[in-house]
Amino acid sequence: MRTLTYWQAISEGTVQCMERDERIFVAGEGVDDVSGSFGTTKEAFDRFGRRRVIDMPNAENATAGFAVGAAAAGARPLVVHVRADFLFLAMDPLVNMTAKWRYTYGGDKGGVPVVTRGVVGRGWGQGSTHSQSPHATFAHYAGLHVATPATPADAKGLLVQALTGDTPVVLIENRNLYQLTGEVPVEPVPTPFGVGRIARPGSDVTVVAASLMVHEAERAAEQLAERGISAEVVDVRSLRPLDEGIICESVAKTGRLVVADTSWARYGFTAEVAAVVAEHVPHALRAPVRRVSLPDSPAPVSRPLEEAFHPGASTIVSACLAVCGETAAELPQLADVSAGFQGPF
Amino acid sequence: MASTRARLIRDMVRIRTVEEVLADHYRDEQEMRTPTHFSIGQEATAVGVCSATTVEDWVYSGHRSHAPYLAKGGDLEALVAELYGKEAGCAHGRGGSMHMIDQSVGFAGSAAILGEMISVAVGSAWAFVRAGEQRIAVTFFGDGAADEGVFAESLNFAAVHRIPVVFVCENNLYSISSPLSVRHAEGTSVHGRAAAAGVRARSVDGNDVFAVHAAARDAVEHARRGTGPVLLELATYRWRAHVGPGTDHDHGYRSKEEIDSWMAGCPILRAADALRAEEPDIDAAVEAWRAEFRQEIHAAIDRAKALPFPDTARLLDGAYLPAAH
Ligand SMILES: Cc1ncc(C[n+]2csc(CCOP(=O)(O)OP(=O)(O)O)c2C)c(N)n1
Numbered sequence: 194m195r196t197l198t199y200w201q202a203i204s205e206g207t208v209q210c211m212e213r214d215e216r217i218f219v220a221g222e223g224v225d226d227v228s229g230s231f232g233t234t235k236e237a238f239d240r241f242g243r244r245r246v247i248d249m250p251n252a253e254n255a256t257a258g259f260a261v262g263a264a265a266a267g268a269r270p271l272v273v274h275v276r277a278d279f280l281f282l283a284m285d286p287l288v289n290m291t292a293k294w295r296y297t298y299g300g301d302k303g304g305v306p307v308v309t310r311g312v313v314g315r316g317w318g319q320g321s322t323h324s325q326s327p328h329a330t331f332a333h334y335a336g337l338h339v340a341t342p343a344t345p346a347d348a349k350g351l352l353v354q355a356l357t358g359d360t361p362v363v364l365i366e367n368r369n370l371y372q373l374t375g376e377v378p379v380e381p382v383p384t385p386f387g388v389g390r391i392a393r394p395g396s397d398v399t400v401v402a403a404s405l406m407v408h409e410a411e412r413a414a415e416q417l418a419e420r421g422i423s424a425e426v427v428d429v430r431s432l433r434p435l436d437e438g439i440i441c442e443s444v445a446k447t448g449r450l451v452v453a454d455t456s457w458a459r460y461g462f463t464a465e466v467a468a469v470v471a472e473h474v475p476h477a478l479r480a481p482v483r484r485v486s487l488p489d490s491p492a493p494v495s496r497p498l499e500e501a502f503h504p505g506a507s508t509i510v511s512a513c514l515a516v517c518g519e520t521a522a523e524l525p526q527l528a529d530v531s532a533g534f535q536g537p538f
Numbered sequence: 539m540a541s542t543r544a545r546l547i548r549d550m551v552r553i554r555t556v557e558e559v560l561a562d563h564y565r566d567e568q569e570m571r572t573p574t575h576f577s578i579g580q581e582a583t584a585v586g587v588c589s590a591t592t593v594e595d596w597v598y599s600g601h602r603s604h605a606p607y608l609a610k611g612g613d614l615e616a617l618v619a620e621l622y623g624k625e626a627g628c629a630h631g632r633g634g635s636m637h638m639i640d641q642s643v644g645f646a647g648s649a650a651i652l653g654e655m656i657s658v659a660v661g662s663a664w665a666f667v668r669a670g671e672q673r674i675a676v677t678f679f680g681d682g683a684a685d686e687g688v689f690a691e692s693l694n695f696a697a698v699h700r701i702p703v704v705f706v707c708e709n710n711l712y713s714i715s716s717p718l719s720v721r722h723a724e725g726t727s728v729h730g731r732a733a734a735a736g737v738r739a740r741s742v743d744g745n746d747v748f749a750v751h752a753a754a755r756d757a758v759e760h761a762r763r764g765t766g767p768v769l770l771e772l773a774t775y776r777w778r779a780h781v782g783p784g785t786d787h788d789h790g791y792r793s794k795e796e797i798d799s800w801m802a803g804c805p806i807l808r809a810a811d812a813l814r815a816e817e818p819d820i821d822a823a824v825e826a827w828r829a830e831f832r833q834e835i836h837a838a839i840d841r842a843k844a845l846p847f848p849d850t851a852r853l854l855d856g857a858y859l860p861a862a863h
Pocket of ligand 1: 222601602652680713776
């Protein structure tokens with residue numbers, strides 16, 4: 194199989210879906226510009242032009258509403274935000290309408306399968322309002338599906354699933370993954386929502402992660418292996434629906450759980466995974482659950498603060514050692530995944 | 539050279555010099571790790587407007603924040619330290635380029651999400667009225683932020699309640715790479731929309747600092763008298779890329795010719811031309827100011843680089859008051 198970068202996989206999935214389904218259109222601020230939303234909308238614009246790849250005014254609230262109306266009338270909108278933080282301006286249409294449309298009108302009048310992509314921009318001092326990962330926020334609301342692809346194959350597969358399914362979807366992509374390469378099927382094969390993936394098998398501790406944290410967990414697992422600890426990394430792929438089975442089976446096997454996220458702990462993804470384990474396999478746990486998440490402050494800009502703020506592989510290693518009853522290790526510091534990124538944006 | 543007009547030129551030269559030197563350092567060092575939006579070429583808007591306010595008046599801005607901050611009298615060293623992420627920065631390294639603040643001179647804050655400070659300024663001005671104060675609030679934003687719904691909502695509320703706020707739209711024709719033509723319908727204007735909402739509105743040549751200053755004095759007086767909000771739409775142009783220190787004529791969304799023609803209409807050159815008859819030594823003065831400010835900014839950069847970073851043990855400070863920890 195050939196390899197693509199994460200951004201190429203999204204671009205290819207978009208183009209293939211648009212070729213197969215005339216109803217799909219892309220809407221977002223600057224989707225037609227040279228950078229093409231990190232390259233992901235460029236080929237679609239070159240192929241389909243401004244009738245189907247539409248540069249929107251800066252109007253996130255109304256754009257989300259337009260998408261609902263367009264979908265109600267049979268179109269298939271793919272709305273793109275180069276920062277997921279801009280989604281907060283679209284909260285009302287997304288939460289009060291998109292998520293609830295089918296149900297509120299009785300369940301039999303059709304839904305509004307709007308697909309919304311939001312990019313998380315961690316690093317280079319993105320700061321408090323340009324680096325948030327709001328996947329759990331949207332996963333809170335019944336009626337939406339929320340996915341966090343970690344690999345190029347899933348970036349394409351989950352997008353294809355979103356663009357061919359009947360449910361509105363929010364896809365959260367971490368900017369630091371765009372240059373990642375991996376094998377990607379040539380055909381637009383959907384990755385189903387709610388089916389997790391064992392990113393790395395192991396037997397001593399389970400690390401459940403989403404998006405960027407899957408890679409941090411895999412790097413952590415390599416270091417842990419040097420200490421003789423075998424970590425199993427579970428990539429949930431989607432937060433809603435959530436593959437409870439794969440999480441619980443893994444914890445039943447390892448007896449230990451670390452949950453790693455790029456967002457805050459309170460009421461978030463890590464809390465949900467811990468709750469699922471507490472509900473279904475409480476007796477499997479041989480140690481208290483550990484959560485790897487953001488410290489309870491907004492994201493700072495200053496480099497040392499930013500480095501202290503974002504958890505990574507080293508944080509996961511420490512958490513795994515703790516649940517395994519091992520003392521903190523003198524392990525070499527791991528470089529940040531975004532090392533080498535050049536500013537400004 | 540102490541005339542008001544000469545002072546306006548001097549203030550523009552200071553902002554231009556500071557930003558050009560900062561941009562060079564930003565590019566060469568890669569140490570100011572914060573997305574930065576330079577106002578190079580747009581100095582007349584900030585200077586013309588802020589010079590018409592008092593220190594009690596508040597000024598807010600969007601992401602393109604350095605020029606309004608400096609024009610309002612914001613502390614240069616605190617700005618530079620903020621860009622380098624130092625504890626001595628105006629936001630102690632927490633906020634970066636898009637979160638400038640200097641309350642001592644009435645620069646009330648800048649923000650990174652489009653349109654946010656439009657409604658916030660209305661709220662502050664509303665509070666001034668409720669407190670029986672004579673202060674006004676000014677808010678800088680771009681034509682791109684005027685796309686946002688909050689702009690219409692803010693105009694409406696300010697007009698209904700005659701709130702002493704001056705809306706300043708720096709219309710530089712683009713939102714990143716999207717031209718006005720794909721965002722605003724032909725035959726409409728930002729000032730036209732304000733007028734339709736019941737806000738007194740004017741369109742002014744935003745690269746003519748004297749015209750901007752005169753219009754701003756009018757607007758500030760109108761707002762302060764309690765006769766209602768005013769909007770100024772100021773036509774200007776960004777010389778550099780949307781974000782970062784570079785140029786962008788090769789990005790394909792605007793031509794080199796267009797950029798060159800606006801650069802020929804440089805607000806500093808135009809103001810000096812206009813003043814030359816009255817102040818024959820203006821060109822020598824501009825050169826002297828450039829040298830003075832180059833020294834000032836180089837010294838500020840040297841000092842900022844030597845300053846300490848924030849203590850990571852204090853990462854959480856400020857999320858809540860200490861008592862809430
Ligand atoms: C709500 C929101 N949407 C999108 C953005 C991304 N963005 C940052 S600056 C900008 C362009 C703004 O143009 P304008 O308001 O005219 O200001 P200028 O940059 O031209 O000074 C955009 C789209 C944002 N920061 N906030």
